[in-house]
Amino acid sequence: MTETTLIRNADWIVAYDRENDGHAYLLHADVAFSGDAIVHVGKDYRGEAERVIDGRDLMVLPGTLDLHLHAYMEMHGKGFFEDLATKHMWMTQLFEYTWLLQEDEESAVASTQASVCDLLKSGCTTMAELYCSGLPHHGWVDMLGATGIRTYVCPMVQSGHWYTPNGRDHVYTWYEEKGLENLEAALTLIDTAMAHPSGRLHGMVGAAQADTCTEEMFDRCRAAAETRGIPLQTHAAQSVMEHREMVRRHGRTPIEWLGEIGVLGPNTLLGHAINIDQHPWINHHEHRDLERLAESGTSVVHCPRAFAQWGDMMRSLGGYRAAGVNMALGTDCYPHDMIEEMRIAGLMSKVASGHVDLLRTEDVFETATLGAARALGRDDLGRIATGAKADLALIDLRHPSMRPVRDPLKCLIYSGTAGAVRDVFVGGEQMVKDQVVLSIDQDHALDRLQEGQNRALERVPDMDWAKRRADEVSPFCLPVR
Ligand SMILES: [Zn+2]
Structure with a gap:
């Protein structure tokens, strides 16, 4: 059986507004998704849900x-x-x-x-x-x-x-x-x-x-x-x-x-x-x-x-x-x-x-x-609507970068930081929980990237027409004592 997740009574939902083919704020409402798709957007979801997320102090955004x-x-x-x-x-x-x-x-x-x-x-x-x-x-x-x-x-x-x-x-x-x-x-x-x-x-x-x-x-x-x-x-x-x-x-x-x-x-x-x-x-x-x-x-x-x-x-x-x-x-x-x-x-x-x-x-x-x-020719992405993919981001409205909250999308785009993004779902599957990526070991990836960058910096003279070293092409921004 496909599990249903309900985000109950979210303070703000940026929902798809079919009439205007744009987004609209929906206040104090629910979003439910089952499998990879959204099954309900609106007040008073009455169906079953195996998992319930309290929507207080949250803004639900399309990814x-x-x-x-x-x-x-x-x-x-x-x-x-x-x-x-x-x-x-x-x-x-x-x-x-x-x-x-x-x-x-x-x-x-x-x-x-x-x-x-x-x-x-x-x-x-x-x-x-x-x-x-x-x-x-x-x-x-x-x-x-x-x-x-x-x-x-x-x-x-x-x-x-x-x-x-x-x-x-x-x-x-x-x-x-x-x-x-x-x-x-x-x-x-x-x-x-x-x-x-x-x-x-x-x-x-x-x-x-x-x-x-x-x-x-x-x-x-x-x-x-x-x-x-x-x-x-x-x-x-x-x-x-x-x-x-x-x-x-x-x-x-x-x-x-x-x-x-x-x-x-x-x-x-x-x-x-x-x-x-x-x-x-x-x-x-x-x-x-x-x-x-x-x-x-x-x-x-x-x-x-x-x-x-x-x-x-x-x-x-x-x-x-x-x-x-x-x-x-x-x-x-x-x-x-x-x-x-x-x-x-x-x-x-x-x-x-x-x-x-x-x-x-x-x-x-x-x-x-x-x-x-x-x-992309897709009518199931970039929107919170019934039938669209459950690609969602839950924004923590109590995050300092979001407060004070008046118009939360303005807060997010002009003052917010990624630290305000609490949870993320792709196709209904949770990929970020409490700001931690579940699908990738981020630290491990960054450690390997650091090693890779070091190797790439070593190879710069082989790639450069003038055979310069990395620190000659791009000196450090401060003198190194
Ligand atoms: Zn490009």
């Missing part, structure tokens, strides 16, 4: 969705990437440094597990993990399944990549045939994930970047996504360098080119799309990219923190939404704290637009929940 991260690698860069910029490639983001810290098989697993702990503990219940299909595949899908978070497995493929031989030039190297072979391996992996017995693994086709995939690669990726009825994600308009390269190659902005070759559409997610034609660093002769995104129904996954670290920002999240673009959020690099990511998204949008009303708290939360679900 958020992080639709763009690289959990397997980015955590290796913590304490290394924060203040790095390439002197001769200013405004181009980290082309010189991106590949310096290389994970190995063991630390990739540790990094993934540690990242998922951060996500779960911040109330996030779905991630899209964009990882490099060059990694060994053995056991990868089962490892993702065991983390407990709902995962869109998105192995990225590419026809080439960029690097710098000297800290000034931006050079592409191509291997188109090998890239297509990798696509076959990536699709096998996706099919394995989709058949995973946990029911929490899903597939997403990953064409790495607009400037590193050929038209043929995009065609094949699009067809593979369509055949499987799953989304496609690629990085696009993420740097000035990429824009210049695409104008040089095609006389088109990256967004324009993707539209021309048929990649834009409701089944496509673009990571970033920050350096579009209207961005002041781009200085393009016309501003039509937003219109192209909106008209095609393409979703954009916004990762504000990573770009803020490089001195760049979307202009603006509120503006993109107002233009009709479906927006989602991602943490991309680290930390994988979706509360912090929502806060940065909200604040950066206000700064970028100079406007308070253009992106309100409810819009930020919509982006991290319903907007993301829309991007």
Whole structure:
């Protein structure tokens, strides 16, 4: 028999409001779930329940969705990437440094597990993990399944990549045939994930970047996504360098080119799309990219923190939404704290637009929940509604970061910390209890990640064009005595 859990008389529930296709506060009411789905939202649940959670001093939230991260690698860069910029490639983001810290098989697993702990503990219940299909595949899908978070497995493929031989030039190297072979391996992996017995693994086709995939690669990726009825994600308009390269190659902005070759559409997610034609660093002769995104129904996954670290920002999240673009959020690099990511998204949008009303708290939360679900074509995620997946976060309203409580979603997004997230359920299964992740030994994962980071730092001279040591590339922020 399937066990039913009842959250009884919760002070606040952020429930789905069908009429407005948005969220609404429901006060002093119940949420019940059975198996992996919600069976009741409202006052006075009268059915049986094997387990009852007292809802006093709690806000029940739908779990958020992080639709763009690289959990397997980015955590290796913590304490290394924060203040790095390439002197001769200013405004181009980290082309010189991106590949310096290389994970190995063991630390990739540790990094993934540690990242998922951060996500779960911040109330996030779905991630899209964009990882490099060059990694060994053995056991990868089962490892993702065991983390407990709902995962869109998105192995990225590419026809080439960029690097710098000297800290000034931006050079592409191509291997188109090998890239297509990798696509076959990536699709096998996706099919394995989709058949995973946990029911929490899903597939997403990953064409790495607009400037590193050929038209043929995009065609094949699009067809593979369509055949499987799953989304496609690629990085696009993420740097000035990429824009210049695409104008040089095609006389088109990256967004324009993707539209021309048929990649834009409701089944496509673009990571970033920050350096579009209207961005002041781009200085393009016309501003039509937003219109192209909106008209095609393409979703954009916004990762504000990573770009803020490089001195760049979307202009603006509120503006993109107002233009009709479906927006989602991602943490991309680290930390994988979706509360912090929502806060940065909200604040950066206000700064970028100079406007308070253009992106309100409810819009930020919509982006991290319903907007993301829309991007995935899912009507059972990002909402608390009968029939939706029981992906839930219970927020402790007595946590100091939440008090005084007047409007708890505003408190959470603009003042709250992950410490206020008490319990988290994914598909009805409890993954966080009293702020402890049940599915992963977080300390153990972090110990192994530390060892992995140490190994990666040792290898920096082998990866760097100038053979510099890690502490030469990224000196400590204070003198070391
Ligand atoms: Zn990315």
